[in-house]
Amino acid sequence: MQSDDLKDLILEAAKIIARAKLVLSFTGAGISAESGIPTFRDSGGLWEKYRVEDVATPEAFMRNPKFVWEFYLERKKKIKEANPNPAHYALADLERILRESGKSFYIITQNIDNLHREAGNKNIIELHGNIWYTKCSNSFCEKSRPFYDPRTSPEEYEDFPPRCSSCGSLLRPHVVWFGEPLPEDAINESFRLASLADVVIVVGTSGAVFPAAYVPYITREHGGKVIEVNIRTSSLTSISDVFLMGRAGEILPRIVEEVKRALK
Numbered sequence: 001m002q003s004d005d006l007k008d009l010i011l012e013a014a015k016i017i018a019r020a021k022l023v024l025s026f027t028g029a030g031i032s033a034e035s036g037i038p039t040f041r042d043s044g045g046l047w048e049k050y051r052v053e054d055v056a057t058p059e060a061f062m063r064n065p066k067f068v069w070e071f072y073l074e075r076k077k078k079i080k081e082a083n084p085n086p087a088h089y090a091l092a093d094l095e096r097i098l099r100e101s102g103k104s105f106y107i108i109t110q111n112i113d114n115l116h117r118e119a120g121n122k123n124i125i126e127l128h129g130n131i132w133y134t135k136c137s138n139s140f141c142e143k144s145r146p147f148y149d150p151r152t153s154p155e156e157y158e159d160f161p162p163r164c165s166s167c168g169s170l171l172r173p174h175v176v177w178f179g180e181p182l183p184e185d186a187i188n189e190s191f192r193l194a195s196l197a198d199v200v201i202v203v204g205t206s207g208a209v210f211p212a213a214y215v216p217y218i219t220r221e222h223g224g225k226v227i228e229v230n231i232r233t234s235s236l237t238s239i240s241d242v243f244l245m246g247r248a249g250e251i252l253p254r255i256v257e258e259v260k261r262a263l264k
Helices: 003-019 029-033 058-063 065-081 086-100 115-119 184-196 214-221 248-263
Strands: 022-027 104-109 124-126 129-136 171-175 199-203 225-230 242-245
Touching: 003 199, 003 225, 003 242, 003 248, 022 086, 022 184, 022 214, 058 065, 065 129, 065 171, 086 104, 086 115, 086 248, 104 184, 124 184, 184 214, 199 214, 214 225, 225 248
Parallel strands: 022 104, 022 199, 104 124, 199 225, 225 242
Antiparallel strands: 129 171
16 A cells, blocks of 8 residues: 555544544454464464364363363463554554543454553453453353453462362353354444444454454444454455555554544
């Protein structure tokens, strides 16, 4: 993309955002890839040489909970080493300036790494959970509600794989595995906001995982705009009003600076 063309698209995106009253950002693994967290799509269908079927399904957990736990603790270690990048900070900055202007901003993310919160965002809906939380695998247990769990090694647990102190069932990471439904309250609130949003900023997602990927479609169907920032075209590019190809860490800060100018 030529620099002049990109500059024009950045200005166009900023104008749309500055005019909006309710802005959403729908984010995927691509935004965190710039922080050094590998994406599933870019690793040939493998996570750190593991097959999804062996580490990220309910069946895998029932078959070998110790193996699954070891995998997620290893992921926690790698995520702990990562920091929010300029794209994360730009979205946190955008939330702040829109709030100060009497507008609303929400992030709807498919990521489990907590980097949006670390960057300073407050209004976050995590569709796929959060790796830094743990819950009881027994949905009828009082501890089925997720709790913060900063531990990153088996030695930090009294028993491993860890068990619930209340009912004795296995504890599990608070993430949505393949084959599991998304949390009903999270997806319902996401769809509600999408139907009301003036614009959704799509960042770093292929738009291939449903029902999460319905978010920009819902906004579009209700008359809102779709802005996409991605390193390549996606299945959402065809419904985007503005498509900016490139690294989110380079493009989003420029958009936010233009929004600031427009709101002065």
